[in-house]
Amino acid sequence: MLDEDTRFDWAESAERQREVARDMQRKMNELVRTKTTDREAGPMRNDPAAYTDPQWFEAEKREIFRKMPILVGLTRDIEKPGDKMLFDAVGPSILILRKKDGTVGAYLNMCPHRAAKVVTDCSRNSSRMTCPFHGWTFDLEGKLIGFPGKEGFEGIDREEIGLIKVPVAERHGMIFVIATPGDQEIDIDAHLGDFGPELAQLGLEHAKPVKKSRLDVDANWKYALDTYGEGYHFSTLHPTSIGLSAMTDVMLYQGFGPHHRLGFPHVSAAEESQKPESEWAEKPYGGIHMMFPNTVFNISTLERYAADGVPTIGDNKGPDHAFGIYRMFPGDEPGKAFTMMATYRTGRIDDEEDTTPWEQFHDFIENVVRTEDYSVSKDGQNNLEYAPEDFRMIYGSNEISLQRFHRQIAKRIGRPID
Ligand code: FES
Ligand SMILES: [Fe+2]
Numbered sequence: 001m002l003d004e005d006t007r008f009d010w011a012e013s014a015e016r017q018r019e020v021a022r023d024m025q026r027k028m029n030e031l032v033r034t035k036t037t038d039r040e041a042g043p044m045r046n047d048p049a050a051y052t053d054p055q056w057f058e059a060e061k062r063e064i065f066r067k068m069p070i071l072v073g074l075t076r077d078i079e080k081p082g083d084k085m086l087f088d089a090v091g092p093s094i095l096i097l098r099k100k101d102g103t104v105g106a107y108l109n110m111c112p113h114r115a116a117k118v119v120t121d122c123s124r125n126s127s128r129m130t131c132p133f134h135g136w137t138f139d140l141e142g143k144l145i146g147f148p149g150k151e152g153f154e155g156i157d158r159e160e161i162g163l164i165k166v167p168v169a170e171r172h173g174m175i176f177v178i179a180t181p182g183d184q185e186i187d188i189d190a191h192l193g194d195f196g197p198e199l200a201q202l203g204l205e206h207a208k209p210v211k212k213s214r215l216d217v218d219a220n221w222k223y224a225l226d227t228y229g230e231g232y233h234f235s236t237l238h239p240t241s242i243g244l245s246a247m248t249d250v251m252l253y254q255g256f257g258p259h260h261r262l263g264f265p266h267v268s269a270a271e272e273s274q275k276p277e278s279e280w281a282e283k284p285y286g287g288i289h290m291m292f293p294n295t296v297f298n299i300s301t302l303e304r305y306a307a308d309g310v311p312t313i314g315d316n317k318g319p320d321h322a323f324g325i326y327r328m329f330p331g332d333e334p335g336k337a338f339t340m341m342a343t344y345r346t347g348r349i350d351d352e353e354d355t356t357p358w359e360q361f362h363d364f365i366e367n368v369v370r371t372e373d374y375s376v377s378k379d380g381q382n383n384l385e386y387a388p389e390d391f392r393m394i395y396g397s398n399e400i401s402l403q404r405f406h407r408q409i410a411k412r413i414g415r416p417i418d
Helices: 010-033 054-065 188-192 193-199 221-228 356-384 399-414
Strands: 044-048 070-074 084-087 094-099 104-108 128-130 136-138 144-148 168-171 172-178 210-219 252-256 259-263 287-291 294-299 321-330 337-345 393-395
Touching: 010 104, 010 252, 010 259, 044 337, 054 321, 054 399, 070 094, 104 168, 104 393, 128 287, 168 188, 172 294, 172 356, 193 287, 210 356, 221 321, 221 337, 221 356, 221 399, 252 399, 259 399, 321 356, 337 356, 393 399
Parallel strands: none
Antiparallel strands: 044 393, 070 172, 084 094, 094 104, 128 136, 136 144, 168 172, 210 337, 252 259, 259 287, 287 294, 294 321, 321 337
């Protein structure tokens, strides 16, 4: 809710981020110094069916994408009463809006008359919505308030036929739905567990949307997601992009139930890790955060702010973050997926300020993901479709987050990996 109870303590956030960033830096420098990475006990094998089997795929859509809380956007995507957005990535078209009292409502975007889509254009802020087919009109609570040709619907109680509710929750600046009709509360704190406080300190409720795009990929949605989960491929797949700044095969893994945070040390850590801590540079908070089941938060500090060593730490405002939020969704078949990419900037920057650096950040990541990660995913997926029956993929002990992610998915659809 965008009211007084979302007052955000930037000073406390900056302090907490500084502590976490230093703790991560210590752990990463230790990994670098001792030439190792966080690991699982050993490698793990996985059946290609996880990526290719239509039944497996249907089970994921049903048990995961339509039963679990799925992130649909951030608070400022629908900031003011009457603001709306649509979410149709997992099947049903869902309308999410800001109500008059500041809370969020979600409904099937389906007219109770003959099921047409009520809202097709979210660009207009309005307190009522009129179905384009025959003009039934609804308010932000989903109530039917206008009803042309009433005589034809004698005996139908208008009070009983509003828009159908979908469970929705807003927490720490994030908006979630469960994409199956119902009006139960979503227990987001239970879903996030210990990961909740880690996200809470980012001030996402104030983050401003800058750029969005959709990236289609000819690979299973998990193949796409896997590419965000290890730094083992940096120097080989990204020699001229990410591989220039991040070390290869050195990863800090911090698990929070099914969610995780990953730290990839900067190449300068090779030198820094040899020095006493008192000589280390202060690093801004950042890292890859994976919120189960399908969302990656890429928390970065833009270069222009980081150039002189995180100028804003200590001024009670926190560093100037870019939040890249990448959500993977199953496509029309096991070997197809799409990523909804969105970049937000920290809410501590003046709304009037030029957004170009954040747009460039968005484009840079999108380009790397499309031309490097997803092109490998596509070829790998095709090979999996034709692999011999006894072929098994191997996730190394260094690919710890992949191992844990795939175990979680398999468990949730009732096909646990032993
Ligand atoms: S389907 Fe919406 S008014 Fe007829
Ligand atoms: Fe990559």
